[in-house]
Amino acid sequence: MSDALERVWRDEWGRLLALLVAQTRRLDLAEDALADAFERAARTWPEAGVPHNPPAWLMTAAKRRVLDRLRAEAVAAKKQPLLAVEESARSAESDDLLRLVLLAAHPALSEEAGAALTLRLVLGISTADIARLFLVPEPTMAARLTRARKKVVAAGVPLAIPDDDVLPERLETVARVAYLAFTAGYAPGSGTDVVRAELAGEAIRLIRLVRATGHRAANSPTLTALLALMLLQHARRDARVGADGALVLLPAQDRDTWHHDEITEGLELLGRLTGWGCGSRYTSSAALPRHSTGADNGVVLERALAAEYVLQALIAAEHARAPTAADTDWLTIADYYRQLEELTGSPVVRLNRAVAVAEAGDLAHGLALLDGLDDRLPHTHRLPAVRGELLARAARHTEAAAAYELAIERCANDPEREQLQARRDALDVS
Amino acid sequence: MTKYLILLAGREGEWNDADPADRERWHQEHITFGREVGSAILGGEALDSADTATTLRRRSGTAELTDGPFAETAEHLGGFYLVEADNLDQVVKWCELLPEIYSIEIRPCIQIEGLDDPTPRSSAPPLRSSADTSRGPRTSE
Numbered sequence: 067m068s069d070a071l072e073r074v075w076r077d078e079w080g081r082l083l084a085l086l087v088a089q090t091r092r093l094d095l096a097e098d099a100l101a102d103a104f105e106r107a108a109r110t111w112p113e114a115g116v117p118h119n120p121p122a123w124l125m126t127a128a129k130r131r132v133l134d135r136l137r138a139e140a141v142a143a144k145k146q147p148l149l150a151v152e153e154s155a156r157s158a159e160s161d162d163l164l165r166l167v168l169l170a171a172h173p174a175l176s177e178e179a180g181a182a183l184t185l186r187l188v189l190g191i192s193t194a195d196i197a198r199l200f201l202v203p204e205p206t207m208a209a210r211l212t213r214a215r216k217k218v219v220a221a222g223v224p225l226a227i228p229d230d231d232v233l234p235e236r237l238e239t240v241a242r243v244a245y246l247a248f249t250a251g252y253a254p255g256s257g258t259d260v261v262r263a264e265l266a267g268e269a270i271r272l273i274r275l276v277r278a279t280g281h282r283a284a285n286s287p288t289l290t291a292l293l294a295l296m297l298l299q300h301a302r303r304d305a306r307v308g309a310d311g312a313l314v315l316l317p318a319q320d321r322d323t324w325h326h327d328e329i330t331e332g333l334e335l336l337g338r339l340t341g342w343g344c345g346s347r348y349t350s351s352a353a354l355p356r357h358s359t360g361a362d363n364g365v366v367l368e369r370a371l372a373a374e375y376v377l378q379a380l381i382a383a384e385h386a387r388a389p390t391a392a393d394t395d396w397l398t399i400a401d402y403y404r405q406l407e408e409l410t411g412s413p414v415v416r417l418n419r420a421v422a423v424a425e426a427g428d429l430a431h432g433l434a435l436l437d438g439l440d441d442r443l444p445h446t447h448r449l450p451a452v453r454g455e456l457l458a459r460a461a462r463h464t465e466a467a468a469a470y471e472l473a474i475e476r477c478a479n480d481p482e483r484e485q486l487q488a489r490r491d492a493l494d495v496s
Numbered sequence: 497m498t499k500y501l502i503l504l505a506g507r508e509g510e511w512n513d514a515d516p517a518d519r520e521r522w523h524q525e526h527i528t529f530g531r532e533v534g535s536a537i538l539g540g541e542a543l544d545s546a547d548t549a550t551t552l553r554r555r556s557g558t559a560e561l562t563d564g565p566f567a568e569t570a571e572h573l574g575g576f577y578l579v580e581a582d583n584l585d586q587v588v589k590w591c592e593l594l595p596e597i598y599s600i601e602i603r604p605c606i607q608i609e610g611l612d613d614p615t616p617r618s619s620a621p622p623l624r625s626s627a628d629t630s631r632g633p634r635t636s637e
Contacts, residue, residue, distance in 0.1 A: 148582035150498070174584055220604050222498045224583035232585070 071107050074120045079104075079190035080124055084162035088225060090132055090150040093215050097187065099135065103127035104190075131231035147219050151365055163188070164279045165225045167272075168236055171243040174225045179214040180239070181247040186211055188275065189268055199265040200250050233283050238371050241275065241292045244269045244376075248296050254313075254479060263303045270296050290335055291375035297332035298382035317391040329386045336379050348350060370409060374437040377406045396426035413442035417449060424456050432456050447476035451486060463493045499538065499605040500587045504598040505571040508545055511597070522595035529593040533579055540577035571599055578605075586588050 251266020424432030
């Protein structure tokens with residue numbers, strides 16, 4: 067794809083598709099026609115030159131294609147089901163993209179299906195790339211997308227912006243779907259895959275597009291917090307992979323290769339939500355469970371999901387602002403994890419909290435926090451691996467060895483298992 | 497407009513075993529649903545308990561009757577509404593008026609060629625009269 071076409075694809079795909087869908091009420095047809103129009107552009111623009119108004123050119127080409135297909139269907143007398151399109155969606159243009167996002171990331175779909183459909187419809191990402199992101203074979207992803215499109219049309223998911231009483235909840239679904247796509251790019255697969263990390267960045271683009279719609283609800287604290295969180299995590303992508311292609315964990319990462327512009331933007335967004343960086347500390351504990359931040363600027367996060375993203379972003383921010391791993395403020399991070407555990411009750415958060423507490427110097431408390439987690443995390447190797455590490459630091463070598471052995475048994479990832487084995491062998495066990 | 501079947505499932509006997517005050521509240525919620533949805537309700541009934549169901553399966557020419565519903569589950573179908581709506585969001589909004597005790601399945605109906613109007617005709621008994629708003633489905637009583 068040429069630069070000009072690539073730019074139109076990145077900026078305009080979602081908006082053009084939203085318009086086509088509103089006009090034709092045919093999801094399948096609109097999507098195919100727009101893809102065809104982009105293919106034609108890729109063929110003809112290099113010779114004929116980039117048209118004066120590229121989006122308009124693409125729209126005209128796509129509409130022509132839709133008409134061809136409708137004529138062919140009329141001949142074949144096949145009647146296709148129509149999408150539910152709100153009356154106003156056919157005239158008002160400003161919220162087109164947001165409507166399409168709310169349709170694709172609808173709670174009537176599973177989050178996995180919603181994430182795939184949103185990447186396809188709103189961002190125009192190819193089925194092959196979406197399959198790669200979610201680590202499934204391409205035919206599996208194609209089938210998942212087909213099923214999702216069919217469900218949306220048959221169930222009557224509307225191309226509409228819901229009422230104000232429902233909209234915040236629906237934007238939370240958008241946030242969940244985006245974050246699912248983001249984390250999928252960082253989920254351990256067969257080795258490290260740089261392309262998947264880049265695809266994770268598309269979730270950031272999605273939230274940017276939603277915020278750029280200018281709809282008053284599109285700048286909700288939930289989406290702002292999520293954008294900050296993803297930027298702060300994604301900024302570390304290049305440091306995650308070593309020269310040998312192996313995964314590099316946070317303490318060993320070369321911090322010069324972090325994307326500091328993205329970190330700055332993430333911190334700035336976070337600052338707007340919490341007053342972080344203005345000399346104040348974020349404490350939500352006093353006001354839980356109303357999830358108000360209690361920060362100086364008085365921003366109140368009334369929704370639990372926003373508070374959850376803010377706390378995760380604050381943890382990422384503490385890592386991001388430490389010049390070296392040794393400078394990390396573990397005491398503050400441990401406190402954020404405590405708040406996050408109160409909010410979510412998640413055993414994985416408690417495990418991370420135990421690590422932070424131990425790193426902050428309180429080994430006994432860290433170990434105590436691991437008690438009672440075994441029933442709730444019966445399969446992960448991370449729990450016994452952390453316990454082994456903390457016991458080894460406490461010089462309880464025999465118990466540490468037993469914990470490491472359980473971790474080695476559960477670990478499915480080869481390099482990680484070798485590391486665990488090395489730690490186990492280094493212990494002084496008679 | 498699409499027709500949607502709203503299936504109300506719940507724990508068998510929950511309605512009958514509940515406090516009279518709860519029953520009255522749930523009853524009122526059905527009445528509110530009936531008032532809000534109005535003429536978009538095409539039909540609806542409360543069903544007798546699942547142990548009164550008979551299931552008919554036909555394979556290779558033989559009809560086999562089984563005592564009981566399709567599937568033995570913790571929740572059983574207790575009633576249904578048939579409504580007409582523009583889209584799913586509208587139906588979900590209406591369903592939020594109904595008692596919390598139900599798991600509610602919302603199914604779009606499809607149109608079948610040659611059967612223009614699959615709704616009951618005049619030969620079928622009226623499912624609901626406007627004068628009798630209390631006649632919605634509840635669970636079996």
